[in-house]
Amino acid sequence: xxxxxxxxxxxxxxxxxxxxxxxxxxxxxxxxxxxxxxxxxxxxxxxxxxxxxxxxxxxxxxxxxxxxxxxxxxxxxxxxxxxxxxxxxxxxxxxxxxxxxxxxxxxxxxxxxxxxxxxxxxxxxxxxxxxxxxxxxxxxxxxxxxxxxxxxxxxxxxxxxxxxxxxxxxxxxxxxxxxxxxxxxxxxxxxxxxxxxxxxxxxxxxxxxxxxxxxxxxxxxxxxxxxxxxxxxxxxxxxxxxxxxxxxxxxxxxxxxxxxxxxxxxxxxxxxxxxxx
Amino acid sequence: xxxxxxxxxxxxxxxxxxxxxxxxxxxxxxxxxxxxxxxxxxxxxxxxxxxxxxxxxxxxxxxxxxxxxxxxxxxxxxxxxxxxxxxxxxxxxxxxxxxxxxxxxxxxxxxxxxxxxxxxxxxxxxxxxxxxxxxxxxxxxxxxxxxxxxxxxxxxxxxxxxxxxxxxxxxxxxxxxxxxxxxxxxxxxxxxxxxxxxxxxxxxxxxxxxxxxxxxxxxxxxxxxxxxxxxxxxxxxxxxxxxxxxxxxxxxxxxxxxxxxxxxxxxxxxxxxxxxxxxxxxxxxxxxxxxxxxxxxxxxxxxxxxxxxxxxxxxxxxxxxxxxxxxxxxxxxxxxxxxxxxxxxxxxxxxxxxxxxxxxxxxxxxxxxxxxxxxxxxxxxxxxxxxxxxxxxxxxxxxxxxxxxxxxxxxxxxxxxxxx
Numbered sequence: 260x261x262x263x264x265x266x267x268x269x270x271x272x273x274x275x276x277x278x279x280x281x282x283x284x285x286x287x288x289x290x291x292x293x294x295x296x297x298x299x300x301x302x303x304x305x306x307x308x309x310x311x312x313x314x315x316x317x318x319x320x321x322x323x324x325x326x327x328x329x330x331x332x333x334x335x336x337x338x339x340x341x342x343x344x345x346x347x348x349x350x351x352x353x354x355x356x357x358x359x360x361x362x363x364x365x366x367x368x369x370x371x372x373x374x375x376x377x378x379x380x381x382x383x384x385x386x387x388x389x390x391x392x393x394x395x396x397x398x399x400x401x402x403x404x405x406x407x408x409x410x411x412x413x414x415x416x417x418x419x420x421x422x423x424x425x426x427x428x429x430x431x432x433x434x435x436x437x438x439x440x441x442x443x444x445x446x447x448x449x450x451x452x453x454x455x456x457x458x459x460x461x462x463x464x465x466x467x468x469x470x471x472x473x474x475x476x477x478x479x480x481x482x483x484x485x486x487x488x489x490x491x492x493x494x495x496x497x498x499x500x501x502x503x504x505x506x507x508x509x510x511x512x513x514x515x516x517x518x519x520x521x522x523x524x525x526x527x528x529x530x531x532x533x534x535x536x
Numbered sequence: 537x538x539x540x541x542x543x544x545x546x547x548x549x550x551x552x553x554x555x556x557x558x559x560x561x562x563x564x565x566x567x568x569x570x571x572x573x574x575x576x577x578x579x580x581x582x583x584x585x586x587x588x589x590x591x592x593x594x595x596x597x598x599x600x601x602x603x604x605x606x607x608x609x610x611x612x613x614x615x616x617x618x619x620x621x622x623x624x625x626x627x628x629x630x631x632x633x634x635x636x637x638x639x640x641x642x643x644x645x646x647x648x649x650x651x652x653x654x655x656x657x658x659x660x661x662x663x664x665x666x667x668x669x670x671x672x673x674x675x676x677x678x679x680x681x682x683x684x685x686x687x688x689x690x691x692x693x694x695x696x697x698x699x700x701x702x703x704x705x706x707x708x709x710x711x712x713x714x715x716x717x718x719x720x721x722x723x724x725x726x727x728x729x730x731x732x733x734x735x736x737x738x739x740x741x742x743x744x745x746x747x748x749x750x751x752x753x754x755x756x757x758x759x760x761x762x763x764x765x766x767x768x769x770x771x772x773x774x775x776x777x778x779x780x781x782x783x784x785x786x787x788x789x790x791x792x793x794x795x796x797x798x799x800x801x802x803x804x805x806x807x808x809x810x811x812x813x814x815x816x817x818x819x820x821x822x823x824x825x826x827x828x829x830x831x832x833x834x835x836x837x838x839x840x841x842x843x844x845x846x847x848x849x850x851x852x853x854x855x856x857x858x859x860x861x862x863x864x865x866x867x868x869x870x871x872x873x874x875x876x877x878x879x880x881x882x883x884x885x886x887x888x889x890x891x892x893x894x895x896x897x898x899x900x901x902x903x904x905x906x907x908x909x910x911x912x913x914x915x916x917x918x919x920x921x922x923x924x925x926x927x928x929x930x931x932x933x934x935x936x937x938x939x940x941x942x943x944x945x946x947x948x949x950x951x952x953x954x955x956x
Contacts (some may be wrong), residue, residue, distance in 0.1 A: 316954075379817025398803055398810075426762065482803040483746040484953045498748065499660050500942040 286515060290509035309505035320483040321513060327402050327477070327487060328470040331409035336463045339417025340455070344447075346347040346422045347433060354422055360415035365408070370477040372408045373397055397480050404480040409473075417459070423452060424458040425451075457532045464525030468518040488514035575864040577675035577873075585678070585870045586620070592871035593623040596860075597635040598656035600628020608894040612887050616878050622871045627652075632661045639670045642865040649867030654875060656860040658705065660938040663698040665861070672869055673703040679873065681880040686901035688932045691857045697772045697937025704859035705876040706899035708888065711928050712854045713828045719843035720821040726850050728762040730790070731822075736796040741821045743798035743805060743814070746953060747945035751808035751824055754854055756948050757936055760786045766851070767933040774939030784872040787951035796950065804953065816840055822847070826856075828928065829895030830921050832919040844921055850929025857899055882909045882947065889916055897925040 291297040295306040310317065342353045363371075375381050376396040383393040397404040429451055436446045474489040481490065488510050495507035580588070594617070600606060609626050617624040629635050635655045642650040657665070665671050676682060685692055685706060692706045693699065712733065716724055720741070725731045735742035745752030763786045764770050771778055794801025798820050805811040809827065815823035816839050825831070834840040860879060862872045878884060882905055885898040904909050918924065 377817075378819050379813070379815070395799065398799075398806075400802070478806065481806075483806050484803070484949070494748065498942065499938065503942075 266486055286512075289508040289511050289515070293512045295505055298505070302345075309509040312506050313491075313509060316485070316491070317510070317513060320488050320491050320510070321517070323402070323485050324471055324489075324514065324517065325488045327405055327409075328467050331406045331413065331470050332463050332467045334406065334410035335413035335417050335466050336416035336459060339462070340421055340459065342414065342418040343421035343425055344451075346425050347430060347451075353418065357415035357418040357422075358410060359530050361419065363412065364411045365412060365473060366475045369408050369476040372404050372411075376404050376407070383533075398482045400482075402477075402481060405477055408476050408480060409466070409470050413469070417462040417466065420462040421455055421458050424455055429454050457529055460528055460532075462526055464522055467521050467530050471514055471521070564842075566714070575669065576673050577678075577862075577869060582678060582680060585873055588620040588870035589868075589874040591623075592621075592868050593625055594653045594868055594871045594875050594876070595625045595651060596633075596637075596654040596656070597625050597627045597629055597652050599632055600630065604894045605896075608888055612893065613875075613879060613884060616881075616884060617875050620874055620878060622874050624875055632657055636661050636665050636670065639665065639863040639865055640668055642863070643668065643670060647865050650863060650865035652863045653866040653868045653872045655861050656858060656862065657704065657861045658856060659696040659935065660941070662695050662704060662810070662859065663938050665863075666698055666703065670863055670865075671703045671764075672864045672866065673701055673745060675862065675869070675873055676700075676702045676705045676876070679705060679877040679880060681877050681882075684880070684882060684900045684904045686904070690900075690902070691855055691932070692899060694772070694934055695859065695933040696856065700859070705880060706857050707860050707879055708885075708896035709855060709857045709899055709925070709929070710826050711828060711925070711932060712751075712758065712824070712826050714822060714824050714847040714849070715815070715828070715831065715840075715926060716822045716845060717815070717818075717841045717843055718845045718849045719815075719841060722777065724845070724847055728758060728849055728851065729845070731849075732793055735793060739796045739823070740798055740800070742796070743801075743811065743820055744824065745804055745808045745811050746804035747948050748941075749805075750809045751811070751826060752804070753941060753945055754826060756790070756944055757940065758854060759790060760936075760940075761854075761933065762943065763789050763850070768885035770936060772934070773937050774943065776943075779940075779943055779947075783947050786876070786944075787947060790948070790952050791955060806843070829897070829921055832891055832895075832921045835921050846921065846923060846928065848923065848927060848930065850931070852929070852933055854935055855929050855932035856935050886912055886916075889913065891917060891919065891922075897929075905935070 288297065293309050295308065313320075339357075342357060345353045349521045373380065377383075378393055378395070378397070379389050380397070383389050386393075394403075395401075396407075432450050432454065433446055436450045441449065472489055474493055477487045477490050478493075481487070486494070492507045492510035492514065495503045495510060498507075598605070598609070606626065606628065609624070614624045614626070620838070628824070635652055639650065639652055639655075642652075662671070682705075687693075691709060695704070711856065716726065721734070725734045731742070744755045747753040747756055755918065760782060761767050761770055764782050768784065797804075798814065805814060808823075811820070811823050812825075814820045816834075818841070827847060831840070831844065831846070835842060835844050860876045862869050866872060880899070882900060885900050886909065888894045888896050889898055900914070902913050905913070916924075922928075
């Protein structure tokens with residue numbers, strides 16, 4: 260190992276060790292619990308009962324989690340990209356709005372969405388639709404309020420990340436292309452988007468994994484069945500029946516596996532992209 | 537995926553972390569459980585107990601989310617304890633389970649002068665503690681103020697199916713109640729069957745929270761009692777055969793009801809506060825609560841419609857009592873007994889019943905009180921919203937054992953919620 264490599268390794272250790280201890284310890288304990296090796300009552304025994312006890316609900320929860328996370332991530336990425344593009348024209352309003360949005364906790368955001376969109380919320384009151392006619396946005400079949408809340412909060416995050424990239428070198432390339440006679444759409448397609456791709460991929464991956472693991476938004480704005488994996492895990496974890504703990508860990512493990520797979524795919528894509536280097 | 541040089545090191549750490557986590561887990565799970573025999577209070581005369589209590593400090597651990605309750609303890613109960621020579625220190629907890637977990641770990645560690653001297657507790661938390669011998673027993677029968685309670689009162693002798701056995705002193709009563717908007721329902725139902733009929737005649741105006749929400753869970757147990765033909769037909773203690781014979785009828789009835797519920801029964805409010813919001817917003821005409829004492833305030837501040845009234849059912853509803861228990865790890869059990877006795881005194885029970893103090897129903901049997909005190913109880917400000925406890929608790933039946941809760945909640949989830 261070269262001198263430089265040793266030094267760079269030492270520099271990252273303070274960041275890496277706590278993460279590995281906390282995340283590894285937590286995931287390890289959850290894995291052991293889900294496999295019946297850390298029971299609260301009784302003797303440890305290796306078993307997959309916790310996973311099979313969840314049965315079909317596990318699949319419907321997995322599908323729902325994937326669907327909500329995918330839709331939210333796509334919306335957040337598009338809105339965030341569109342918002343960040345205003346930076347090129349020198350307008351700062353959108354970025355200030357995004358910075359303010361970032362400061363709002365998801366819990367508050369979800370409660371606000373509920374007050375705005377629920378059947379007797381602010382919007383139906385404004386339109387005089389509290390006695391019916393208002394779509395089931397909160398607690399409805401399509402989880403619309405949940406996806407909207409994630410899209411709103413996470414688009415701000417995407418916009419800030421993307422605007423940071425835009426502010427660096429993209430502006431220069433963009434001007435060069437303009438002097439060479441490229442139209443607005445051609446510049447976006449051939450210059451801006453390829454340069455933004457890594458930033459977009461990274462922020463989309465972070466948004467997706469966050470959405471998979473988040474609990475409070477789905478709990479406040481969703482419905483009790485089917486439920487996302489995170490809601491399922493916490494419902495089982497807080498059950499008065501201690502025998503449900505392994506099942507809670509099993510649901511959490513499936514959610515963690517989903518997040519890890521997506522993060523790995525995104526990291527792999529980023530490592531290959533030329534801009535990253 | 538990753539090139540190899542990048543994975544080797546993290547994997548080693550992850551493995552180490554796994555080993556650490558596993559060994560911690562094994563250490564935790566191999567701790568010897570303490571004996572589950574409940575320690576028994578010393579046999580002392582009441583005057584000896586009062587003497588021992590002088591100058592002592594009692595830590596009362598209680599749920600801290602009830603502002604009125606906190607204010608009552610700080611401004612009314614604490615001065616009364618101070619007059620008896622005991623300093624009362626209120627320790628707010630997010631949930632009573634925190635206090636029980638603390639006592640259980642103190643017991644595992646063999647602590648005899650623990651942090652917790654008194655806990656506001658009932659139901660599953662009391663039962664869990666009883667299984668582990670966490671509560672001091674055989675002391676409440678010595679409290680002088682117990683003479684004002686009715687020894688035959690089922691709510692005071694059994695706590696969610698766990699026999700009280702003098703291990704906790706009664707503090708106040710709660711009653712499960714249905715609440716309706718009399719502006720929308722001119723001729724209110726009188727029984728649970730009629731409530732179901734009313735819901736079917738008025739589609740979309742009724743629903744109940746999805747268990748495991750506490751209130752939704754109680755509602756399903758009420759439906760079980762109703763469908764089984766009365767409280768005598770459901771044994772308090774859980775057994776699988778009884779469940780298998782009784783539960784299907786309940787789920788069939790609730791499934792038949794579902795299409796007439798809010799949103800066609802395709803979904804349910806996730807919590808009682810969600811149902812309360814629907815009621816406050818005029819989406820439904822009924823809600824339900826285990827704490828009707830809060831209703832006058834909700835009507836007064838305009839949250840609920842002014843025509844909000846309580847629906848008393850002819851067959852009665854579930855009632856329960858909550859208690860003060862002394863942990864077996866407390867070193868101040870004498871002083872804690874003095875506080876529990878003061879909390880049970882007619883003066884304190886009366887003050888606590890005042891709607892603008894805490895509005896909690898008394899555990900005392902008012903017929904055993906002096907005529908003056910009884911008159912004061914009867915003179916408590918009446919509210920058009922909230923009838924007196926006698927009316928509210930007519931034909932009240934005690935809670936089923938905690939063993940019923942999970943099977944019913946899970947059964948409802950599979951048969952009714954997922955069935956839609």
